Each structure stands twice: as C-alpha cells, then as structure tokens.
Amino acid sequence: MDNLENKHRRILVIDDNRSIHEDVRKILSNGQTTSSALDGLEVELFGQPSAVTNAVEFEIDSAYQGQEGLAFVQQALDQGLPYAMAFVDMRMPPGWDGVETTAQIWRVDPNLQIVICTAYSDCSWDEMLEQLGTSDRLLILKKPFDNIEVLQLANALTEKWVLSQQARCQMEILEHRVEARTRDLQAANEKLKASTEELKQEIVERKRAEEDLKMLNETLEERVAERSAAAEQRAQELACSEESLRRSEERYALAARGANDGLWDWNLKTNEIYFSARWKAMLGYEEAEIANSPEEWLKRIHPEDVNKVNEAIAAHLEGLTPHYENEHRMLHHNGTYCWVLSRGIAVRDGDGKATRLAGSQTDITQGKVRDALTGLPNRLLFMDQLERAMKKAKRRHDYLFALFFLDLDRFKVINDSVGHIVGDQLLIAVARRLESCLRSTDSIARYQESHLIARLGGDEFTILVEEIRHVLDAAVVAERLQKELSSPFKLSGHEVFTTVSIGIAVNAPGYERPEELLRDADTAMYLAKAHGKARFEFFNPQMRDRALARMNLETDLRRATQRKEFVVYYQPIVSLDSGGVVGFEALLRWQHPDRGLVAPAEFITVAEETNMIVSIGGWALREACRQMSVWRACFPAHPSFIICVNLSSKQFLQVDLTKQIDEILSETHLQGKDLKLEITESLLMEDVDSAANTLSQLKELGVQVAIDDFGTGYCSLNYLHKFPIDTLKIDRSFVSQIRPSGENSELVRTMVTLGQNLGLDVIAEGVETKHQLIQLRKIGCKYGQGYYFSEPLDSEAATALVASVPRWISDKLEVSFS
Template sequence: MNITNKLRNIIIILLIFAILNLGLIYQKINEMIDDERIINISGMVRGGAQRLIKKELMGSSTNKEIIVEIEEKIQGLIHGSPTLKIPKPKDRTFINDMKVVEQSWIKLKSAIEIFKQDSQQKDILIEASENFWMAADKATLTSQKLAESQVKSLKLLQGLLFGVNLLILGVISFQSYQISLNILAREQAEKGKEISEARFRGIVDNAEDAIISIDQNHRIILFNQGAEKIFGYDVQEVLGKPMNILLAQHLAQVHTGHIEQFSHSEVQAQVMTKRPRVFGCRKDGSEFPAEVSIAKLKINDEVIYTAILRDVTERLRMQEKLEYDASHDSLTNLPNREIFMNCLERAISQTKRNKEYLFALLFLDLDDFKNINDSLGHLAGDELLVTFAHRLQILLRAGDTLARLGGDEFTILLEPIKDIEDALKVAERIHAQLLAPFILNNQEVFINTSIGITLSKDKYNKPEEILRDADTAMYRSKKLGKGGCMIFDEQMHHLAVNRLQLETELRKALERQEFRLYYQPIFSLTTNKILGFEALIRWQHPQKGFISPSKFIPLAEETGLIIPIGLWVLEEACRQLSIWHQKFPHQNSLTASVNISSRQIRDSTIIEEIDRIIRETNIPAQSLKQELTESILMENMTIATNFLKELRLRDIDVCLDDFGTGYSSLSYLHLFPVNVLKIDQSFVSQIQPNDEKIAIIRSIVNLAHDLDMDIIAEGIETKYQLEKLKELGCEKGQGYLFSKPLEAQALEALLIGN
C-alpha cells in the first residue's frame, strides 16, 4: 500500500470519526431537550399535587382530572411516554427517585381519602404531602443534574470534534468542506445549548417556588421570578449580594452554618428541613416561615448551591386552624371532649403525685333542651348553647376548664379545690345564673340544668372513669327532679351497673320468650258479669325470678325496647281474645284492654301494625281497647290526637288510664277522642268507712257521664268500695275484690264459671 492510499484511509477514518461525533452531538442535543422536558414535567407533577392538597385542606371537592394528570406524568417519567414526548429514562438514579415519588404519591392518595372521611386525621395528610414534596424535589434536582451533565458532555464532544477537524485540515486539501462541517456542528451545538438554556430559564422563572443559586462565597447568582414574588426584591437588586439578606437576622448565622456544614460533605443533594425551621426575610423586613431543599453542584472546581424555597405561611395557618378546629367545639369555641380528657388525665396524674391535691368534675346537661329545638328551631337552640357557655365562663376561675362534650352536655374541671364545698358553690352560682331568662327570637325563654359532681379519689386511674361517675350522678339528679345537683357515691355506680345488666337481659328476654301475659278481668258492677280484661305483662327471669313491671317498663321506655315488647303484648292479647271468642261464642262481646306507651305512639308504623294484628287474629276492631295515660296525651298533643283519631276511625275504644293523677287536663279532655275514663286506684283506696273522701271520684264520674264516656274504677279491694262506687254511678270496675291478674288458663276457668 503506497503513501497516498494510507493518507486516503486515514482521511476516511477521520471523516467517519468526525461524522460519528457530529451524530453524538445531535444526540446530546436531543437528550438535553428530553431532559428539559423531564424537568418541566417533573415540576408540573409537583405543582399539580400542590394544587390538589390545597383544595383538600380548603375543603373543596377533589378534581379527578388533576389526579389522572399527575399519575400519567409520573408513569411517563418512569417508563417513557409518546404522548408526553418523553423517552424511557436511562439514568438509574433518576428512575429510582421517580419510583420513590410514585410510592409517595400512592400514600398521599390514601391520606387524602382518610382526610375526607375524618377531618381530624390532618397530621396523616400533612406528613404524606411533605414526604411527597421531598421526593418530588429530589427527583427534580436529579433531573437538573442530568441536564448539567449533558452540557458538559456536549462541550467535551465539541472539543474532540474540533481536534479531529484540525487533524483532517493538516492531511487533506479540501479545507472548505471540513470548515463547513465544523461550523455546522458548532452551530447545532450552540443552537441546542441556547434552546436548553431558554427552556431551563422558562421552567425556573415560571416555578411558583423561589429558586435561588449562590456561589461558594454565598453570593446570589440566580434569582427566579418566584423568588421575586416571595421576597419582594427585583432580580437586579440581589444579584451579587450575600445570601444573608434573604434570611431572618436572628437565624442568619444558623442557616449559614448549615450551608458551611453541607459544603464539606460529600452529599450532592439534601433536603435541609422537613418541618419549616427556616425563616425568610422580605424586602420590607417582614419574616415568614419556609421550607427549603438545597443541592450542591461542583463544576470545574467551582461549587454552586441551588435552593428551592417555599413560603409555608398559608399552610401553617391552615394547619393551625385544623388543629384548633380538631380540639375545639365549632359552635361555642370551647375545648371539646379530646382536650378536656387530656386536662382530666393531667389532673389525675397530679393527684397521684400529690395526695393533698383535689379537683372536682361537674357534668351538666340542660333540662328539656329538645323542647327549644322543637319549638323555636335549631338556630335558636344553637344561640342558647352559645349564651349558656358564655354565662358559665364568667363564673369560673382562670385555671378551671370548661368544655362542651356534645349536644347540650357541658363539663367543668375545677382545680385545685379545698373540698367538695367549692364545687357545690359553683353549682349554686350556675343555677343562680339560669334564673335570668334567655332572649331567643325576641322572646324570653327559661331553662335549667342538672348537675352531677365527682370529687377526685385515689381509685381513679383513667379520665373515662371519673367522667362516667359524674355522668351517672347527673342522670340521678335529673331523675329525682330537674334543675338539681347530685354528688356521686358508690351506690350510684352499683345502680348504674345493675341498670346496664338489666338492659342487656331485657334485650334478650323477648327472644328467649321470658315474658308472660296476665289478664285481670273487668266486671260489670251491676250484673257482676265479666266484660273484658286488661292485659298485663310479667317478666319471669330464669335466675332472678319474677321482675316487677315497675322496674323494667321504664327502662324499656328509655331504651326504645318498649316498641317490640309492646307489639308482642298487643299481638298475644289479641290472639288470646280470638281463642276465647271461638270457645265462648255467647261471650263474643269480650274485650281486651292493652296499654300503649308514648314511644309506641311516636312510632310511624304503629297504626299499620295494629291493622296487621287485628287482621291476622281475626278479632272485631271494637273488641280492642287501647289504654294510655294523661301524661302521654299532654307530652305531644298533636301526635297523640292524630293517633287517637286513627283508632276511633277503626272503632277501637280509647281509655284514659290513671285519670286525675297526671296533668290538669280537664280543660283539654273534650279535645281528645277518648271514650273511656279509668279512675285511678289511689282515689278508690281512699273510700273508707267514716273517712269518705269521694268528692274527686264523684266529679270524675259526673264528668264522664256529661261527656258520654264509660267509667271504670281500678283497684277495688273491699265490698264497701264497691257499694260506694255503684252509688256514685260507676258501671265497671276491676280489682282484687273480683280477681287478681291471672294466667290465661285460670281466666278461662273463670269465664266458664261466670
């Protein structure tokens, strides 16, 4: 091979090498453009999440499009996306960073769902959002480092290509071609660099966060538009100035120390704070809390620090509001149950350390507060609660704690006190405050409260225990008379435990078929003939034996169990009456009287159930009598009147039981569709020889006759009472003189004999 051929081969090899380098330059330019697109989309992911969290904390409805957009971009940054024009990333560090972003995003979505269901779980949402932002910042910094690396690679390739071009110029004669090739490569490289810088500048300037770079002397060399908005400086005012002008003066030295410490470490990127410990200083001198992430880049032995800083003033304000709302009642602004229980726990701990330390707990419940809501509306009820809370606050000392547990329940922690007298004096002042009326809807309203008091004792280890006992004392006070005050004692606790046990057993009694129905016959006082019977429930407990209705009926009323129990009594009585109608056709006028409670009357299905039972047992509707007391009628006149009218439309008799012992309802009696009056046994028992207190009975009998009502006397026990009642014109009666309540088989024998 001659020298010419050797030169030609060298030229060809160099040309191929030059062309390959030119191709690499084009590739690097494209990779730089891709990197800038990655940086841009990374920032969009972070910005989208920031908007989403802001909406959640402000209580706005979540935009599902934001969530879809974020997830699409995250997947594109990990796996590549033709739609977003993102190639599959090759750098493992960036891919790993984005996978951390993806995991943080999944946890953030879960935290959003938890926050939607329970607004008190704000800490979970805040922590998840902070972790996500940290991960997103780290991935963004990594992508920026990749972009810087591409610039360095491009410069290296340019230098290499330039050397090759010079070599080619030395061995070949077609200089013009090589110069053109070299110029073209340089133009493309410069154009790519200009595009990269323009895109990077656009990303930096359009970021909402402040992006600031400083040199190794801590002087500012980059200050984006976000920084201008946050700090109030124009970029020309800060370039070349020391970083400390942007920091709160009392913390500037601390922050500078952090930077110095960071500069000596091998770590290239670091999130300086998880919680906002940095305080920035605006141009006007005002300070603000901030979160900051910082990265260190080393280029040609020159160290540059780039920080991303976020003003978290609004987030902290919202966080403080969330924390306040989570610990305070939204209506009265008083501490809520959670805060009060913490105070109570601290007081109990104090008594453990100091045996001489005493405190008292007052549990307050407004009497008949439901009537306010029902009559004046819930807005008036809320106004009453706010005013009541204010009246309580002015009575207490600075160290006492007043809280609203919910509804119309309030608690007061008095600490320290000398003895129980201090608590009683506070209770007296509370009742005195309530002597003054409340003005609601331009009218005066009076209301009182029942108070339960518990004194600190060694036996209390948990706040729930002392709160339970104060609550028990309050209900005991309410039961004995509204507007009272009661100090807890152990007997109350035993009663409460027994009541809970009785309630549990009562719920099981119906399904275990422990109830029995007894029947007390009702006689004609003139013919001595059995006209019907009153159905009376009895509870035969398998261990405790017979339990009086006076013990379990009030409990059934309170718990609502009276509704299924009452339906069982009605159905059983009607079923038995149907049997006796078939067995004794000559006594087909026999009636069944069944008591009904106020809870049953308020049940929307009661009339439907009565119709069903009459239909299924196939008894005449007029053979059924429903008994109710005066108090039931007066509790809710509208509901009671509508119910009684429905009964009368079905020819069902309505008996007013225990007449004369309840409200003064004589003036209202003609308003109700009642057709039977029952004289209470407390009046009948007063009919005694030489002590005839029969004026009330005479009045009741005359009233019934004037209103064309039947009259039945209860509790007839002597012949003397029987004769006097007959003289007064009473037609029907029941009592032990005739028969005590009997089981079905015994009453059936009595019917045969009668």
C-alpha cells in the same frame, strides 16, 4: 479506529438474481487487479512506486431478499463490523422492494450508503425521495450498469463511508473533550471563584485544546466551533438557572414562613433530620434545643398515635401511598399536646428506593379541638385536659378538681317546637352564658384561671374546675350555673326557657382513665334527671352499681326481645253490680330465665328509654288481641266482653299507629269495639291537638279509649270534654285511701260523678279490700279491678275464670251481687 483504517471494505449485495451477485463480485475483483497492474506500470514509467497506494479490497456478502439483507446488516452491527455500502435491487418479489428494504435497513443502520439498482422507470427519483426523504447516502444505478460505474461507486462510497466514520470518531473525541470542558466549567461555576493558578491552567488547557482542534479539517473545525458555542450557551444557561434557583428558594422560604408551617427533611441514608426553626417553635422550643435526630420527632408523638405515624411513614416508603400524611398529637414544651398535620413525600433513587423524606408540619389544634357551633373546646381537648388534671392529682395529694356534666332539660321539645336554627342559637347562648358565669361571678371568681368549658355534642356540656378547696365548692359552682341558665333566652323573636341537670364527679383515688371520671359524672347527671331535672347530684359508688345493673338489665331486655321471653297476664275487670267479669286488662310480664317472672315496673322505664317499648308493646297488643279472639270463639255468650291494653307514649306517637291497630284487628278477626286502649293523662297533654287527632282516627276504627291513672295528671275538664274517650280509670292511690267508714272517699266520689256526667264508664283500680268494694258501690262506681277480685292470671287461668263462677260471687262475702 483500527477497523476504519483497514483496507477491506464490506459491501452487501441484495438482489433476487444470483447472476447479479456474480457480476458485482467480478467487477470489484477486477478493479483490484487493475489497480495492481496500474501500480506496476507506474513503476516502469516513473521508476518508483507511489507513496500512497489505493489498493482496496472489498469484502462482499450476498442476500437475496430484503428481509435477509436486513438480518445481515443487524448481524454486522452486532459484530462491530458494519457494512460500508449496499447494492439493493429495486424489484425482489415476493419480498420487499428496494425502497422498503432501504427504509427498513436505515432504521437499523442509518449510516449505511445504499445504491438502488433498477431497470424500471415506474418509480421516479422524486417518488423515492418522498418515501425515504432526502439523503446523501442514497444513489440510483440504472440497469444494465457499466462496470466502471459500479467500481467507481464502490470505491467512492466506501471511501466516503470510511472518511465519515473517521470524522464521526473524531467528532466523538471532540465531543468528549467539549463535554469534559463543560463539566469543568460547571464545576468552576459551582465553586464560584477559582484560584489564579487554576485559571491559568484552564487557559493553557484551552489553548492546547484549540491547537488540537486546528489539526482537524475545516468541517471538523466548524463543528468544534458550534460545540464551543453550545458550551458557552450552556454555561450561561447554568448561571441563569442558578440565579433562578436562588430566587425560587427565596420565594419558597418566604412562602413557608407565610404559611406558618414547620419544615423537616429526613436523610434516610445518614438517618439525620433537619427541623426548621418554625417546626421547633411550634412545639415551644428554641433553635438549639432540638437536635437533628429522628428520635427528637418520634419521642414527642403521643403514645396512642406512635403506631399510626410509623405505619403511615412505612406505607409511603414502601410505595403503597402517593405521599405521607397523618394527623397526630405532639408534646409541647409546656407539657400539653397539640394537634399537627404532618405531610411529606419521598425522594427515590433509580431503583425506586427512598433516600429522603421531606415535608411540613401544620398546627391544627384550633380546628381539631374546637366545637364548630359554639367555639368551645370539644371532647378531644376536654379529655386531654382532664387527663392532665388526673396526672396532676396523683402528684399532688392536696390537689382537688371537679368535673361537671351538664345536660339541658327539654332541649328536644324546644328544638321541635321552635326549629333547629333557634335550637342552635340556644346552644351558642348557653355556651356564652357559661363562660360569663365562670369568668365574672364573685363567688367563683378564683376559678376563672383554672377551668375549662367544653361541648361534648348535642345539648351536653362539661366543665372542669381545678384547685377547689372542698367538695362544697363544687356545689356552689353548680348552684350558680343553674341560676344563670334559668333566666330566659331571647332568640329570633322567641323567649326560650330552659333548665339544666348537672352531674358532678370529684377526683378520688381509684380513677385511672379520664373516661371513667366522665362516665361517673354522666351517671350522676342522669340521676339528677330521674329525680325531677333542674338539679344537681354528686356521684357516689352506689350510682355506678345502679348504672351497671341498669346496663345489665338493658342487655337482658334486648335478649328477651330476641328470645321471646315476654308473656301477657290478664287481670279481670268486674261489674260491681253483678260481680261478673266484663273484660280483662292485658299486663306485660317478663319470664326471665334466672329471675323468674319480672313485673313491668322493673323494666318498662328502660324499655321506653331505649325505644324497645315500641316492639315490645306492639307484640303485647297483638298477643292480647289474639287471646281475645280465642275467648270470642269460646264464649259467644259474652258479647260485651272487652280487652284493655296499655299504650306507651312512644307507641301512641307513632305516625302509623292507626294502621298498625287496623292490621292487628284484621289478623285476629276482632272488631274495634272489642279493644280498649289505655292512655295516661300526661301523654294526652304533651300535644293536645296531635293527641285529639290520633284519638279521632282510633274512634273511626271503633276502638275504645280509656284514660289510665286518672287524677294523677293535669288534664283539665275542658280538654277532658274535647277528647273522644270512653272510660276513666281512677288511680289506685285514691282507692287505697278509702276507709271502712267512708272517710277519704270524696275525691273518688267526685271522679265517679264527673265520669257519669260526661257519659263515661268509670273503673276503680286497686280494689283490694271488702270495705273498698262496699264504699265504691255506694258511691255508684260501676266497675272495679284489683287483687280483691283476682291477681293477674296467665291465659289458661283467665280462661278458666271466665268459664266458672267467680270466687267473689260464690263465697258471698257479705257483699250482695244481684
């Protein structure tokens, strides 16, 4: 206010003509002198000076371009000594013109009074208004200007500026008072009711404020009225907002209760947390049983989930995630764990630091621990219950429970034959039948309140039966389960039969984790399958040793594939008429780095179960054909020489089998007639039509086919005639029963006769004694193979055998070969 009352009025002259600056200074300086002379004349005429003197001193600054003038204006504002008015020339080349200079200055100081001085008529008043807008702070002074006009403008505009500034200051004071009053009203509204004494004081203060307002001029009174009206309106709006907020809070509370979510609000400054009644009830607690400490939440989180929750909260508080969200387990009052989805968002201060974290908690146990297909508990819930049972067994020495691991037999065959939809229907039906069996069977009815059935995935189910009295009780349950599941299922017009293999593990000292007990039940189940399926087996420690040995074998087998540890041995096939070698059967061996030479019987089953047999068998086939190609080149005098190679079921079922064999024959420069593939009866009978189709494709390549281990399967004569085969290989179990007298040779004689009638070659496997050879020749069998002639040989020894006279011919062991 002191600056406004100062008689020095600051004026800025912006003109590119220095003479203009000088003229303006003279005019305004003369105006001050004239004013003093008039004051003296007034004294002479009236005898005393005027009560109010209008002596005004102007402080004049000069700028010669618009940009320079703008800098002066900015500097004056920074110093707190703004200009009251500015004379701006219209034309100031090469810089801004008067209109542009005015626009730029008003962006910095919108209160500055500006007089544009122009001697031109090319820019009209309307054009200026169009560019600058209508304003009471803009005037035009035509050049050449009259001194009186300049002096009048300087006096009037600076006085107007001073009055405007005083009014603005008064307005700010008024606004501050009104804002203060508004805050008082808001505080009063928040407290809802004020005491009578406070109301009286408010009235007194309001009257005092009204008296202060009356001291202002009419313009200010009008502005006060406007501000008072605005305050009243704001108070009404505040009251409406409070009502809306109350209703919104009611709606939110109703919505939260309807959504069945628990709410929490963590004050990070005080480290106190509010839990809603629903949050506490979700965990089985009453309102007063949980305090407002964060520890009440954190200590109930499952130990395996604590770190994950803390990391998620920390990431959100640090601003790394848009919100906090985590699924974890919470300890229920009854001792079980339930799954919850916890979500929240932080409230931050002006510095971005989190001050609150609020959100909700939703019980997702049902969706988290239930199998989507069958509705049974899934692995997650089952393992949790199994862990509880194990802890209970450690507390109670008389407590016994059994874990059943069930796997449907031939489920893949059912799935492939009737489709996945019916397969899913079967799984659902099995689940319902298991529930019904454990719920209603008289012999196991006492377990109906202490059992849990779960689906682990695929066709695997588990059952936990608690409070059994003896291990034999578990056997009773298993027998009942197998009986129930053996009945046919009627599904979408299909009558489906299935059986189940069950592994049983009973709790015993030494188990620390539920995964260990589940693993042992799984091991017992696999043993049940290995023993013929549709049965149950109890786990014993020896099974674990065998399972560990099998795992080690599988690991070594995978390494053997990578390290090329496999070799092919060759056992000769002999003509029983001439004693000559007519071919070899390729036999796979594993040159183990520690165990030495390992026979196929020890590793083929594992190779088939792990599907490694495809790559191993493919390599053996290629290697045998390569060796055959070498023999073809070394022994051209043996045109009918042939190599026999066994095909596993997984190899035979490959869709591109024929293509693979054709490529191998091309690579090794062999013809199809040089190769004979040996396939078991059971393999052919798994899918007769598909097998016949594959065999036909092989015959198109000229490849010969032999049925291996003939007589041990269930191939009927009708199918035998249907398949395009060349050779029957009589299984060694029949040859080993032949006595020197010829006893027990009838079955072999029948097979040989059958083969001859069908036009097939017959090879007797497992020829180990002289009398077996003699009887086979009497029967009329043309070919033999076995240790009597030779054990399997490596490629070098086999080559030497072909090049020499075989021992069984040179020794003339009472057998005449012609």
